[in-house]
Amino acid sequence: MRLRALLENDALGLRLLGGEDELDRTVRGVMTTDLKDPSRYLSGGELVLTGLAWRTDPADAEPFVRILASAGVAALAAGEAELGDIPDDLVEACSRHRLPLFAVNESVAFATITEHVVRQVSGERAGDLAAVVDRHRRLMTSGPAGGGPEVVLDLLGSDLDLRAWVLSPTGRQIAGAGEPLDTGLAATLAGEHLAATRTGRRGPHRLSVAGTAYSLFPIRNTGRGAAPASRDVRETVLSDWLLAVEADAGDWPAARLDLLQGVTQLIAVERDRRDAARTVRRRLAQEVLELVQTGAAPAEIAARLRVAAPVLLPGLGTAPHWQVVVARVEWDQEAGQGPVDTGPVAQSLLEEVLVDPAAVGAESADRIAVAHSGDEAIALVPLAAGPLPESEDEGPAPALGLHADALLASVRAPLSAGLDGDGRLTLGVSAAVASAEGLRGALEEARHARRVAAARPGRVCAAGHHELASHVLLLPFVPDDVRRAFTARLLDPLRDYDRRHRAELIPTLEAFLDCDGSWTRCATRLHLHVNTLRYRVGRIEQLTGRDLSRLEDKLDFFLALRMS
Numbered sequence: 001m002r003l004r005a006l007l008e009n010d011a012l013g014l015r016l017l018g019g020e021d022e023l024d025r026t027v028r029g030v031m032t033t034d035l036k037d038p039s040r041y042l043s044g045g046e047l048v049l050t051g052l053a054w055r056t057d058p059a060d061a062e063p064f065v066r067i068l069a070s071a072g073v074a075a076l077a078a079g080e081a082e083l084g085d086i087p088d089d090l091v092e093a094c095s096r097h098r099l100p101l102f103a104v105n106e107s108v109a110f111a112t113i114t115e116h117v118v119r120q121v122s123g124e125r126a127g128d129l130a131a132v133v134d135r136h137r138r139l140m141t142s143g144p145a146g147g148g149p150e151v152v153l154d155l156l157g158s159d160l161d162l163r164a165w166v167l168s169p170t171g172r173q174i175a176g177a178g179e180p181l182d183t184g185l186a187a188t189l190a191g192e193h194l195a196a197t198r199t200g201r202r203g204p205h206r207l208s209v210a211g212t213a214y215s216l217f218p219i220r221n222t223g224r225g226a227a228p229a230s231r232d233v234r235e236t237v238l239s240d241w242l243l244a245v246e247a248d249a250g251d252w253p254a255a256r257l258d259l260l261q262g263v264t265q266l267i268a269v270e271r272d273r274r275d276a277a278r279t280v281r282r283r284l285a286q287e288v289l290e291l292v293q294t295g296a297a298p299a300e301i302a303a304r305l306r307v308a309a310p311v312l313l314p315g316l317g318t319a320p321h322w323q324v325v326v327a328r329v330e331w332d333q334e335a336g337q338g339p340v341d342t343g344p345v346a347q348s349l350l351e352e353v354l355v356d357p358a359a360v361g362a363e364s365a366d367r368i369a370v371a372h373s374g375d376e377a378i379a380l381v382p383l384a385a386g387p388l389p390e391s392e393d394e395g396p397a398p399a400l401g402l403h404a405d406a407l408l409a410s411v412r413a414p415l416s417a418g419l420d421g422d423g424r425l426t427l428g429v430s431a432a433v434a435s436a437e438g439l440r441g442a443l444e445e446a447r448h449a450r451r452v453a454a455a456r457p458g459r460v461c462a463a464g465h466h467e468l469a470s471h472v473l474l475l476p477f478v479p480d481d482v483r484r485a486f487t488a489r490l491l492d493p494l495r496d497y498d499r500r501h502r503a504e505l506i507p508t509l510e511a512f513l514d515c516d517g518s519w520t521r522c523a524t525r526l527h528l529h530v531n532t533l534r535y536r537v538g539r540i541e542q543l544t545g546r547d548l549s550r551l552e553d554k555l556d557f558f559l560a561l562r563m564s
Contacts, residue, residue, distance in 0.1 A: 157177045168352050428451070
């Protein structure tokens, strides 16, 4: 389509500020950005929409426009919602670089312009294939009965013979046509996408898994109602969806690439709708969290929970039990581009992490309420379960809700790829509680568990409430220099001996303690003769001056191994 056609549509609310002689330029796509340097996302021919959040002073206009002109974009459209009139410095910079400039009336959403351009470009370049995009747009905007993203994926299969899936950053399938994607493969694709995005590579990202080619397209929120475009990829990399297509897009014609880009923008409309629906749940979580942290009366907290229960568990006759999960995302500032507001990052990520990995569809996240306080995110997870035991005589509590190990196993692989190099995610999970009185304790329990997880190595770590009844609760609070000195005194002599003689004293010590000091069981596990085992244990005692028949020395060795 031509730029001139945009001015002919009054519904788009565009006003030309400069570039009358360039209105016959062809528009090949549309992009929304507030990055100071969006060059890595530009391929040429785009109509660039911006809310001007990148502009902090008049000197910013010239480099921004120069980048767009060098990338060959068709035109720039600036929204009037933030600053009112478009600044003169931007008008002058566009004139110098012969870049057509439009003003977007504050009453018009960027999503309206995006959908119009996508429909027109797809229609002109892909002929009848535009019906795929247009039909899906109508279905998606008609509400839940329209079928959601699955409809456009079905049409991609029937019209283009393309199998495609919408995946979350953890690899959970949000939408797909035909057979579900294997969970292991989905996690692999999500991890590859996160890793490529962190390195700044422009999509689609192409890879081969077991001889099958896949192309991964990022799905980013668009529209005035969405969050402002991120200046730092770390703010969104852990929450953006992706479109995985079973094909190699490397040899695709421009028309097909444009069509797929249009599809991702239409799916982003569904993402926008889901994020808007989360506002109520986030507000409920924030209100409950503030009541708990300020020491409000249990009756007041219980009343707020009664309001939250029907929203999170519609149709439930009785108030559910509750579980608290605390998450924190940390970035190495030396390796990054500066500070990142990690509270919202952890909030968006936790909303996805807590969804059952086997659950399919965007609506699966509708029963999770997550708030953020400072740099941590806090989730209230409702549990529709039977009554908890009121006394020890009734036996142990049932295994309700989320478990840290299962939670970790479902998200560790893909998220580690997105955090690789300079990021960490730590999670703490509380036990289930059945009353408002227990919620404050559950919050503190989850926070303690998260600190236990933070003391462990790895990019993604989690700990549960059951670990707070053992020695692991104490270890994270031992100063690092004390931990290093303690482990060095006990284990360094053994490590040095192992390096010189390949004697395997450290593995022998671990096995001996795991077998509770049983010579027979330990020898069997290590496939050694008992006399060989006795020789090794004697060497350990000789090198360290400790006696492994004494409980105190066994305990010291056990803790040293755990802290090393």
